[in-house]
Amino acid sequence: xxxxxxxxxxxxxxxxxxxxxxxxxxxxxxxxxxxxxxxxxxxxxxxxxxxxxxxxxxxxxxxxxxxxxxxxxxxxxxxxxxxxxxxxxxxxxxxxxxxxxxxxxxxxxxxxxxxxxxxxxxxxxxxxxxxxxxxxxxxxxxxxxxxxxxxxxxxxxxxxxxxxxxxxxxxxxxxxxxxxxxxxxxxxxxxxxxxxxxxxxxxxxxxxxxxxxxxxxxxxxxxxxxxxxxxxxxxxxxxxxxxxxxxxxxxxxxxxxxxxxxxxxxxxxxxxxxxxxxxxxxxxxxxxxxxxxxxxxxxxxxxxxxxxxxxxxxxxxxxxxxxxxxxxxxxxxxxxxxxxxxxxxxxxxxxxxxxxxxxxxxxxxxxxxxxxxxxxxxxxxxxxxxxxxxxxx
Ligand SMILES: Nc1nc2c(ncn2[C@@H]2O[C@H](COP(=O)(O)OP(=O)(O)OP(=O)(O)O)[C@@H](O)[C@H]2O)c(=O)[nH]1
Ligand SMILES: [Mg+2]
Numbered sequence: 001x002x003x004x005x006x007x008x009x010x011x012x013x014x015x016x017x018x019x020x021x022x023x024x025x026x027x028x029x030x031x032x033x034x035x036x037x038x039x040x041x042x043x044x045x046x047x048x049x050x051x052x053x054x055x056x057x058x059x060x061x062x063x064x065x066x067x068x069x070x071x072x073x074x075x076x077x078x079x080x081x082x083x084x085x086x087x088x089x090x091x092x093x094x095x096x097x098x099x100x101x102x103x104x105x106x107x108x109x110x111x112x113x114x115x116x117x118x119x120x121x122x123x124x125x126x127x128x129x130x131x132x133x134x135x136x137x138x139x140x141x142x143x144x145x146x147x148x149x150x151x152x153x154x155x156x157x158x159x160x161x162x163x164x165x166x167x168x169x170x171x172x173x174x175x176x177x178x179x180x181x182x183x184x185x186x187x188x189x190x191x192x193x194x195x196x197x198x199x200x201x202x203x204x205x206x207x208x209x210x211x212x213x214x215x216x217x218x219x220x221x222x223x224x225x226x227x228x229x230x231x232x233x234x235x236x237x238x239x240x241x242x243x244x245x246x247x248x249x250x251x252x253x254x255x256x257x258x259x260x261x262x263x264x265x266x267x268x269x270x271x272x273x274x275x276x277x278x279x280x281x282x283x284x285x286x287x288x289x290x291x292x293x294x295x296x297x298x299x300x301x302x303x304x305x306x307x308x309x310x311x312x313x314x315x316x317x318x319x320x321x322x323x324x325x326x327x328x329x330x331x332x333x334x335x336x337x338x339x340x341x342x343x344x345x346x347x348x349x350x351x352x353x354x355x356x357x358x359x360x361x362x363x364x365x366x367x368x369x370x371x372x373x374x375x376x377x378x379x380x381x382x383x384x385x386x387x388x389x390x391x392x393x
Pocket of ligand 2 (some may be wrong): 108
């Protein structure tokens, strides 16, 4: 057992899993927490449970509010290659940025909290378009349910990526720290994790563990043991990348969501080169090297033209063109897929019938050994490929 929980705590966890309503679950979690000993090994677990409780409290609160019928919903239907939310404090320049990147015309103003509802704009990049959504400003306490805070965080949760806009002249490092804290409380972390655990509860079939990556400090048997300790007897556990036993145990308590993100230091026109360098360095200390940081000026249009490419790469997208057998021309508009997608994913995207009746495909472009190479369904496609699918009639 990673965290060495006493039997009493485990018994209480079972109560948590049996809880049907958010209210019941919250009460069960409180009891569970009171049975968890406090030491170094349980720190992460306690933190996670507390966050889960905070989320439940908010859910309960939200439900109450919805019943009261207050305020509009912030949900934005996805369009284009990906939905990207522009997230930041008030006056950081979110509206100015949306104006710089799209045809949308949100009001730009030095008056705080000008944007009160999500504003949508389409940002062209090569032959695709990203859907940008300016979220009403984030602020300290948003995750606790003040104002529209939860709705703004909900937008972040629903988006494919986040553009974090910092006001370069108004404590950008403090803004970043608060933004990360609020996201974390909403169980969102930015950047790419080393690994991922997916646990799907089943009603029969025992515990199946499928390891696509590596368990860094244990074996499949340890994973089974952890689940059994929580009286989970039937489940499918999928492990991607590098994952520790601790992370597996924690994922039983409700997963965290990872969002690709880019950090923008706006108003660079008001900053000296040295100052910009200093801020970039500090930000990298906070978030590590895996998240890109760009100084920009939304007002003067400095560096904004690089954002399309940066988003495309951060989202790990590829464009694939399709072509009908016997027709020379390929589709003018690409399908947008994730890196690592296969020919079968392409077929599935066109029509589920095509993937079911798939026979083979012909490929032109970067992933083809020679033009028109004949490949099977598992062939991994690349950005710029043209795919011609042959299926049984
Ligand atoms: N110097 C400079 N000023 C900027 C820049 N971007 C925005 N501003 C100014 O900052 C103020 C706020 O800009 P907005 O785009 O309205 O900020 P916002 O983040 O949308 O703010 P809210 O919607 O109120 O939360 C305005 O006075 C803008 O003119 C920039 O790159 N440089
Ligand atoms: Mg605005």
